[in-house]
Amino acid sequence: MAGLLMELFNNGKHICLVFRDLVTGGEAVQANQFLVYDNEHAALIDPGGELTYSRLFMAISEYMNVKNLDYIIASHQDPDIVASLNKWLVGTDAKVVVPELWQRFIPHFTRPGKISGRLITMPDQGMNLQLGSISLKALPAHFLHAEGNFQFYDPISKILFSGDMGANLSPDADLNTPVTDFSQVLPYLDGFHKRYMNSNKVCRFWVHMVRQLDISMIVPQHGRAFSGKAMGQFLDYIENLQCGIDLLTQDHYRIP
Amino acid sequence: MAGLLMELFNNGKHICLVFRDLVTGGEAVQANQFLVYDNEHAALIDPGGELTYSRLFMAISEYMNVKNLDYIIASHQDPDIVASLNKWLVGTDAKVVVPELWQRFIPHFTRPGKISGRLITMPDQGMNLQLGSISLKALPAHFLHAEGNFQFYDPISKILFSGDMGANLSPDADLNTPVTDFSQVLPYLDGFHKRYMNSNKVCRFWVHMVRQLDISMIVPQHGRAFSGKAMGQFLDYIENLQCGIDLLTQDHYRIP
Numbered sequence: 001m002a003g004l005l006m007e008l009f010n011n012g013k014h015i016c017l018v019f020r021d022l023v024t025g026g027e028a029v030q031a032n033q034f035l036v037y038d039n040e041h042a043a044l045i046d047p048g049g050e051l052t053y054s055r056l057f058m059a060i061s062e063y064m065n066v067k068n069l070d071y072i073i074a075s076h077q078d079p080d081i082v083a084s085l086n087k088w089l090v091g092t093d094a095k096v097v098v099p100e101l102w103q104r105f106i107p108h109f110t111r112p113g114k115i116s117g118r119l120i121t122m123p124d125q126g127m128n129l130q131l132g133s134i135s136l137k138a139l140p141a142h143f144l145h146a147e148g149n150f151q152f153y154d155p156i157s158k159i160l161f162s163g164d165m166g167a168n169l170s171p172d173a174d175l176n177t178p179v180t181d182f183s184q185v186l187p188y189l190d191g192f193h194k195r196y197m198n199s200n201k202v203c204r205f206w207v208h209m210v211r212q213l214d215i216s217m218i219v220p221q222h223g224r225a226f227s228g229k230a231m232g233q234f235l236d237y238i239e240n241l242q243c244g245i246d247l248l249t250q251d252h253y254r255i256p
Numbered sequence: 257m258a259g260l261l262m263e264l265f266n267n268g269k270h271i272c273l274v275f276r277d278l279v280t281g282g283e284a285v286q287a288n289q290f291l292v293y294d295n296e297h298a299a300l301i302d303p304g305g306e307l308t309y310s311r312l313f314m315a316i317s318e319y320m321n322v323k324n325l326d327y328i329i330a331s332h333q334d335p336d337i338v339a340s341l342n343k344w345l346v347g348t349d350a351k352v353v354v355p356e357l358w359q360r361f362i363p364h365f366t367r368p369g370k371i372s373g374r375l376i377t378m379p380d381q382g383m384n385l386q387l388g389s390i391s392l393k394a395l396p397a398h399f400l401h402a403e404g405n406f407q408f409y410d411p412i413s414k415i416l417f418s419g420d421m422g423a424n425l426s427p428d429a430d431l432n433t434p435v436t437d438f439s440q441v442l443p444y445l446d447g448f449h450k451r452y453m454n455s456n457k458v459c460r461f462w463v464h465m466v467r468q469l470d471i472s473m474i475v476p477q478h479g480r481a482f483s484g485k486a487m488g489q490f491l492d493y494i495e496n497l498q499c500g501i502d503l504l505t506q507d508h509y510r511i512p
Contacts, residue, residue, distance in 0.1 A: 028361070029360040052364075078333055079333060079339070079361055086306065104284055105285060105334055105336050107305075108306065108334075108339050125508070126510075128512055140508060147451070147500065195357070195403070196403050198454065208506060208509070250465075252380065252398065253396050253464070253465045255382075255465060256395065
């Protein structure tokens with residue numbers, strides 16, 4: 001199966017799509033890409049790597065003229081997020097929206113000059129990005145896991161696109177079924193969050209911020225979405241998680 | 257200027273080269289790439305992004321048949337480290353050496369199947385990599401800055417290739433002159449280390465490990481090398497650095 005396209009939200013004028021890249025067959029991690037469309041304007045969030053470009057381009061073209069895409073947004077600098085950047089720069093007229101922290105790293109994905117005049121940087125404190133009639137909120141999620149990292153909140157669908165936070169390596173057959181009880185997904189995310197997420201300190205800052213939002217669904221970049229009571233259960237889990245550097249000792253830093 | 261090639265060490269059988277990518281003209285961060293050559297075998301450390309591939313390939317070919325390269329090593333997953341991976345896979349028969357933690361992320365730089373049979377993964381505790389007559393040490397440097405991250409120690413030249421640790425955005429004209437007193441480079445590295453390095457906790461673990469090595473030079477991936485007393489001064493600075501999450505409060509995690 002090359003990929004799965006699904007509508008997360010559609011009221012006729014405002015659409016949220018998820019494209020689930022399934023082609024990689026175990027070699028590369030499964031990743032979700034997102035399109036937020038509002039009144040003839042659209043943003044692609046975390047378009048993925050070389051593996052994804054052609055199929056995602058075709059999938060989006062069923063909804064709009066892809067050339068007219070407003071934004072390619074990269075939550076952080078990882079290859080599963082944005083290694084396809086050069087192709088998107090050539091294939092569309094979109095502006096590229098990246099964390100200010102990675103502003104001088106991300107051009108390494110492309111060739112000299114390709115990105116000039118097309119870059120919008122997100123400052124550490126986050127920002128509101130005008131998209132058609134809405135303001136897409138870029139929320140700070142630094143060190144979760146990347147040092148400079150953003151999540152995105154759509155005020156119409158009330159979806160929180162949470163990036164690696166909540167990422168779960170669930171079986172492909174379950175990907176389009178939202179998690180309704182956190183126990184369904186715990187075995188598929190516990191190891192990842194304990195190793196890649198930074199520390200309980202920043203986990204708690206993030207939970208306190210997110211609890212202030214009115215959220216319909218938490219949709220991570222890998223695996224299944226969270227809905228209903230699973231969202232609160234997930235936030236409780238993260239609030240209490242010991243992870244990353246909390247678990248490291250001098251034993252982890254020894255000469256081999 | 258397209259780039260600068262310099263020998264860091266050469267005893268006839270064992271050679272360490274640095275290639276300093278200068279072509280990017282301010283848009284992308286200046287980055288160093290390294291070749292460690294020993295008795296007809298060679299490893300390329302952190303070959304860089306799309307910007308670097310052709311010039312680096314040509315530079316190396318003055319020393320050896322690049323097709324015979326043994327290893328392409330990626331210390332972590334960032335685009336300035338290894339976005340050129342696909343080209344190196346095609347252009348050489350080298351094995352690709354990556355942190356186990358990024359094993360399923362790094363294939364996003366390339367196309368399906370390209371990497372199979374050519375991947376060597378470095379476990380979290382580090383490893384010794386056989387290269388000609390030497391064992392190149394892959395030292396754990398996790399969360400400095402990437403969550404899965406290695407540095408490399410060459411037992412012949414006694415060079416520590418320290419990756420982002422010590423990275424400094426020094427003026428191009430100074431790049432080939434090693435830092436002999438830490439004050440020469442402090443203004444070019446302080447901001448970077450305070451924002452990208454994780455926390456004093458892991459900085460201290462790293463310093464304690466590194467102090468046990470017999471080091472001739474600390475050579476970071478960006479900017480100038482450290483020699484003489486500047487090495488000890490740099491280690492003292494890192495041991496006492498408050499950085500990353502040490503400096504974050506709830507104020508940094510607010511809805512914009």
